[in-house]
Amino acid sequence: MHGPRRKMKVAGTIMTVNIFLFIVLEVSRSGGQGKGGDSKLNVPSKRFWARLAPSTGFWNREQQKLDLLHNPVVTNFSAGVTAGGALPFDLLPDWLNDTVGLESCEPDPRVALQLKDYNQLPQRFKDFLSYLRCRSYPLVVDQPHICQDGGPFLLLAIKSLMPHFDRRQAIRESWGRAGLLANRTVATVFLLGNATAEDHFPDLSAMLQYESAAHRDLLQWDYRDTFFNLTVKEVLFQHWVDTSCPRVSFIFKGDDDVFVNTPRILDFLKGLPPAKSRDLFIGDVITHAGPHRDKRVKYYIPETMFVGMYPPYAGGGGYLYSGDLARRLHAVSHQVALYPIDDVYTGMCLRKLGLAPEKHKGFRTFDVEEKFRGNPCTYKGLMLVHPRTPQDMIKIWGWLNDPKLTCQ
Numbered sequence: 001m002h003g004p005r006r007k008m009k010v011a012g013t014i015m016t017v018n019i020f021l022f023i024v025l026e027v028s029r030s031g032g033q034g035k036g037g038d039s040k041l042n043v044p045s046k047r048f049w050a051r052l053a054p055s056t057g058f059w060n061r062e063q064q065k066l067d068l069l070h071n072p073v074v075t076n077f078s079a080g081v082t083a084g085g086a087l088p089f090d091l092l093p094d095w096l097n098d099t100v101g102l103e104s105c106e107p108d109p110r111v112a113l114q115l116k117d118y119n120q121l122p123q124r125f126k127d128f129l130s131y132l133r134c135r136s137y138p139l140v141v142d143q144p145h146i147c148q149d150g151g152p153f154l155l156l157a158i159k160s161l162m163p164h165f166d167r168r169q170a171i172r173e174s175w176g177r178a179g180l181l182a183n184r185t186v187a188t189v190f191l192l193g194n195a196t197a198e199d200h201f202p203d204l205s206a207m208l209q210y211e212s213a214a215h216r217d218l219l220q221w222d223y224r225d226t227f228f229n230l231t232v233k234e235v236l237f238q239h240w241v242d243t244s245c246p247r248v249s250f251i252f253k254g255d256d257d258v259f260v261n262t263p264r265i266l267d268f269l270k271g272l273p274p275a276k277s278r279d280l281f282i283g284d285v286i287t288h289a290g291p292h293r294d295k296r297v298k299y300y301i302p303e304t305m306f307v308g309m310y311p312p313y314a315g316g317g318g319y320l321y322s323g324d325l326a327r328r329l330h331a332v333s334h335q336v337a338l339y340p341i342d343d344v345y346t347g348m349c350l351r352k353l354g355l356a357p358e359k360h361k362g363f364r365t366f367d368v369e370e371k372f373r374g375n376p377c378t379y380k381g382l383m384l385v386h387p388r389t390p391q392d393m394i395k396i397w398g399w400l401n402d403p404k405l406t407c408q
């Protein structure tokens, strides 16, 4: 196209866009005023609030109760409730009134009556629901030395299960090696519950004791370590950070079947502007998701238990967040009813804080394309890849630390 004609065409396009914008703005201005165009005040014709009605989901009703109890305008009990203050029972509508304590560890007999399909639910739901309010179990193995002297800069907190000895050892020998890395202190802890006889586990306690003495990196709480109790692991860990590691700068929390490029994470944190680091929460973020209603899926949740959509959440394979945010998450968690899927629960707590996790393309919880998996350079720019075996972890770590490795 020739110069002048092209200029005219550009000018024409700009004018068309301007006219279009003008029309849109005019229409929306007049539209906003409605019929009574000259009255400035918008008086609702009907009552604009509604009496709080019970949700059809049991979890949602528990949450309605917590919301009400923590609403300072309604009860002004927000400070007293979680600190063990008296419950304002008589301020609650009948359907929310019960005598079981808010964070009680007694099995809750009400649930059997409050879900109409309770008897048909798989056992894991019954177990979860009757202990829904319990958030504290004894810490039986602790590592108070890990956060002495103000650190660490980065804490790697890895969800593991008692029998996964080889995964933990591979992590120690590769990406989870504790110490000084790129002039930053890195510490590693493995988060464990108990592999109980109830779930037919052999007695692993002597081996665990040996491991704990040799490596001093295990945290163990005495509760049944099951998939639906991972949220319990989350709140117990939050509590531990709050009380035993309050000055940690950043936390990576993830599974024991992932590869983490720890140097890449440190590099990312080094370049982070201070204003961004306070609210940092990044991972492989899932948005617009809701509960699975197919009984065969591991993540199945019945309608009688939860209705609605999930907030944006970072896949539990691994995410990175600030120590400052960890403390706020712990504080707000008392206002969020436990949910059996731990990463969704953390998303719910973030939403309660008015925050959302941020997607980072370096987190590959659904792996990279198969053809890239054997290429060392694939891992150079990534922060996390899932899943990887213990042998994979050691192999990839070797690649990344090979001085001869050159990537574009």
Ligand SMILES: *[C@@H]1O[C@H](CO)[C@@H](O)[C@H](O)[C@H]1NC(C)=O
Binding pocket: 072, 073, 076
């Ligand atoms: C709640 O109570 C405290 C003192 O008991 C008072 O200072 C505060 O203003 C109250 N808040 C509301 C929202 O009423």
Ligand SMILES: *[C@@H]1O[C@H](CO)[C@@H](O)[C@H](O)[C@H]1NC(C)=O
Binding pocket: 089, 090, 091, 092, 093, 094, 097, 098, 099
């Ligand atoms: C709620 O339960 C408490 C304790 O059981 C009772 O004292 C109170 O009267 C009940 N309130 C309502 C509105 O039912």
Ligand SMILES: *[C@@H]1O[C@H](CO)[C@@H](O)[C@H](O)[C@H]1NC(C)=O
Binding pocket: 183
């Ligand atoms: C290492 O980190 C410390 C503080 O964390 C800092 O004072 C020192 O300058 C750093 N050294 C190098 C070589 O970057």
Ligand SMILES: *[C@@H]1O[C@H](CO)[C@@H](O)[C@H](O)[C@H]1NC(C)=O
Binding pocket: 140, 194, 195, 196, 197, 198, 205, 221, 222
């Ligand atoms: C864990 O479970 C085992 C087997 O059920 C039990 O003997 C043990 O007391 C439990 N607690 C701990 C801390 O190991």
Ligand SMILES: *[C@@H]1O[C@H](CO)[C@@H](O)[C@H](O)[C@H]1NC(C)=O
Binding pocket: 124, 125, 127, 128, 131, 222, 223, 224, 225, 226, 228, 229, 232
């Ligand atoms: C969670 O742990 C508690 C305490 O060990 C146990 O009673 C409960 O059955 C567990 N819940 C699930 C869903 O496994």
